[in-house]
């Protein structure tokens with residue numbers, strides 16, 4: 121109801137030609153940015169600060185952009201002379217993280233689904249329960265049992281190929297649509313101008329290398345205290361590239377199936393198995409590392425209310441990778457049907473919740489990086505700061 125009232129109020133403000141009012145959390149980011157803009161000690165830490173110096177005021181679109189540009193590395197908090205208990209109470213990572221999660225809900229499509237971010241632990245749990253129930257029920261209905269070894273060691277003898285395509289393809293297309301519309305709405309709020317090839321190349325490099333998890337000095341993030349570590353960058357890379365390798369494995373297997381007529385199961389030295397096996401191991405290592413780091417993060421780097429979303433996402437990610445590896449090892453055994461249900465249920469839950477959980481941060485942050493790569497190539501209107 122509150123979201124609806126906010127929408128109505130914002131629509132009325134827009135119709136009257138006025139700027140959208142800031143929420144309390146957005147106003148807190150704007151307040152801290154005003155202090156940082158006067159201080160500028162952290163100017164070389166990440167893209168947030170040079171982007172900030174191009175502004176004297178921080179409207180809604182500016183705050184959303186800067187919040188998604190922040191990688192939550194913690195460097196500015198640990199360097200800040202105005203951090204709590206100072207009366208200025210500057211804690212940029214916390215303020216940015218609070219608004220960042222709000223932007224995912226604000227730009228979510230369909231709009232009402234943004235609420236799923238607020239109860240994300242429950243959302244992920246229900247999605248996993250639903251995914252598992254669906255595949256367990258289908259396995260029993262199609263095969264009469266969960267204990268019989270599959271004919272020829274093929275999971276297609278448990279779930280026909282066409283059935284899996286019919287179940288996953290609509291979900292995958294919906295995910296693309298929902299994330300695409302959401303990030304387009306974010307882009308249109310304060311679009312800096314047309315994307316040039318150098319800007320796109322730079323933003324892609326910054327996203328793929330996680331440049332802004334280096335703390336600005338190349339030594340890495342702060343996690344629990346003033347020490348720097350590259351661990352978060354490493355486990356993020358493991359999870360991301362593990363996910364991409366698993367995706368590549370499925371894509372190659374699809375080409376094998378439809379183009380060459382080569383039907384699974386594939387041998388251990390086949391491309392789908394090599395890609396999937398390597399991806400699965402990286403995914404599990406990345407998820408375990410992210411989980412460990414999240415549990416010991418400094419409390420002012422994160423927002424306590426977002427803990428279920430953060431933890432639920434990495435647990436689901438790890439479960440997807442681990443169940444895939446277990447399934448490959450159990451091929452042809454009586455454990456295979458149950459493990460297949462677990463893996464497909466986890467994958468279905470992961471895909472179905474991609475637009476309404478932590479996964480969105482990668483999409484919105486990449487868009488913010490592209491905005492920055494475009495903006496930094498434009499002449500500054502203020503002529504202030506070193507950038």
Ligand code: SF4
Nearest residue numbers: 156159160161162200
């Ligand atoms: S975070 Fe603190 S030290 Fe850094 S620019 Fe802002 S006020 Fe200055």
Ligand code: SF4
Nearest residue numbers: 166190191193194196
């Ligand atoms: S937490 Fe790190 S990425 Fe975020 S504003 Fe501070 S220095 Fe930049």
